[in-house]
Amino acid sequence: MNIQEVTGPVSKELEIFREKYKTALRSDNTLVDKVVRYILRQQGKQIRPLLVMLGAQACGGVQESSYRAAIMVELLHSATLIHDDVVDGAEMRRGIPSINALWKNKISVLIGDYMLSKGLLFSLDHKDYSFLHLVSDAVRRMSEGEILQIQKTRSLDITEADYLRVISDKTASLLATSTAMGASSVTNDEELIAALKSYGEYLGLAFQIRDDLLDYTGDSKKTGKQLGIDIKDKKITLPLIYSLRNAGSSEQKSIRSILKSARKRSLRSREVIDFVSQGGGLEYASEVAEGFASRAVESLGRLEESEAKDSLRKLVDFVMKRQN
Numbered sequence: 001m002n003i004q005e006v007t008g009p010v011s012k013e014l015e016i017f018r019e020k021y022k023t024a025l026r027s028d029n030t031l032v033d034k035v036v037r038y039i040l041r042q043q044g045k046q047i048r049p050l051l052v053m054l055g056a057q058a059c060g061g062v063q064e065s066s067y068r069a070a071i072m073v074e075l076l077h078s079a080t081l082i083h084d085d086v087v088d089g090a091e092m093r094r095g096i097p098s099i100n101a102l103w104k105n106k107i108s109v110l111i112g113d114y115m116l117s118k119g120l121l122f123s124l125d126h127k128d129y130s131f132l133h134l135v136s137d138a139v140r141r142m143s144e145g146e147i148l149q150i151q152k153t154r155s156l157d158i159t160e161a162d163y164l165r166v167i168s169d170k171t172a173s174l175l176a177t178s179t180a181m182g183a184s185s186v187t188n189d190e191e192l193i194a195a196l197k198s199y200g201e202y203l204g205l206a207f208q209i210r211d212d213l214l215d216y217t218g219d220s221k222k223t224g225k226q227l228g229i230d231i232k233d234k235k236i237t238l239p240l241i242y243s244l245r246n247a248g249s250s251e252q253k254s255i256r257s258i259l260k261s262a263r264k265r266s267l268r269s270r271e272v273i274d275f276v277s278q279g280g281g282l283e284y285a286s287e288v289a290e291g292f293a294s295r296a297v298e299s300l301g302r303l304e305e306s307e308a309k310d311s312l313r314k315l316v317d318f319v320m321k322r323q324n
Contacts, residue, residue, distance in 0.1 A: 003045050006315045009307040010053035013062045017049050017070045024071050024122060025115075035103060035111050039078060042094055047315075048073045048178040051203075054315070055182025055196045057308035058300075059189070068122065069131055069181035075119035076135055077174060080142055082112035087146070088233065131181055138177040145169025149235075156259055158236045160245075164205070172204025179203075195302045199312065202296035207319045209289040212237035216273055216282060218323065228269035234259060238288060240272065243279030251275070293320050 007014060025036045049070035056066040082099050084090070086108050091101040100108040116139075123132040149166045152158035158166075179200035183193040215230040216239055230237060236259070244252055255275055258264040265272075276282060293316050303309045 003318060006054075006311045006318055007050060009311050010050070010057055010062065013053045013057070013066075014046070014050065017053065017067055018046075020067050021049075021071050021074060024075070024118065027114075031107075032111065032114060035099060035107065038102070039082075039099070039111075042096055044094055046074065048077050048174060050315075051175060051178035051200060052182035052185070054308045054312050055179040055200075056186045057182075058303050058306055058312060059183045059192055059196070060186045063186050065126075065128065066182060066185040068126055068128055069178075069185045072119045072123055072128075072131055072135055073174065073178045073181060075115045075122070076139065079112040079115040079119070080174075082108050082115070084146075086112075130184055134177050134181055134184075138173045141169040141173040145171075145173070153234050153236060156236065156256060158241060160238065160241050163236070163238055163241055167205060167208040168201065171208040172201045175204035175207070176200035192302060195299050199296050199299040202292045202299060203316060203319060206289045206292040206296060206316070209238055209285055209292070210319060210322060213239060213282060213285055213289070214323070216276055228273050231259075231269040231272045232265045234262075234265060238285040239276045239281030241281075242284040243276045243281035247275075247279055289320065 004011075022040060025040070027033045027036060052066060052070040052073060053062055056062045056069075081093065085093055085098040086100050086105050089100075090098050092098055098108075099111060103111075119135065120132065123129070123135065145166045145168070148162065149158075149170065152162050152166070176197045177200070180193050180197035183189075183196040187193065212230065215228060215237070218227065231240075244255060247255070255272060258268050258272055296316050297313055300309055300312055303312075
């Protein structure tokens, strides 16, 4: 399956969104405009605007407010990616140099702030106060998730519950916000909005676990990142958490010794990958992801059958089978 099979019911609406998004980002400042145009050239699959459009279409049809919701979530998403690259010291984003690699950290942070403020002002200008509340809560959750991950990574004591909270806040929160905003842009039915928010939350959890699995099983040519890069960056994800939890004390000690040392992580990441593969971590994480995927599909139960609802189901399948 490719993403075009999912986008079908809202393909025209997504084209309109892209034009509106470009317009919303324009600036009279030449440097800001230059950086923004660079950002626009490296846009990915734009899953979050897609979720807004599908959520709106499934609840009655895309309206002008739906486009505003999509612009807000994409502005927020872009801002957080820029800030994440600064925090992580990442020099590449989707196979090309990151903003901080080209314009350094100070400009990157300010551009991220610019995009976030554009989103907030955009909602205020159009009196989209319900959107503002949803987006502000997502920003809070994403920030808390990032801080918790940093806190737990330093001490190497992250549990499965910690991990799920981190990915719920860092990743799933914005997907849940996207589907909820799509629904709320066209309906006041609180149960429908809640159902789509749950769908986005479970989809986000499945998405992130699948993404973390690719660090152990992915093809670097397809994923655009080196195998084992999470290990080298000391990111402890579910496959490793499970394998450590079920390993003997001596094996745990050996793996933790590697994780504590940047030099060892760089030279011996293959040992950690093999440890996880042999310890059942990949199978366990896959099962957990499948469980969240099933719950995402179940959340769509209240929606009437439509092409948009079918695409939301297909998107779950796409996420679970993705290779990049």
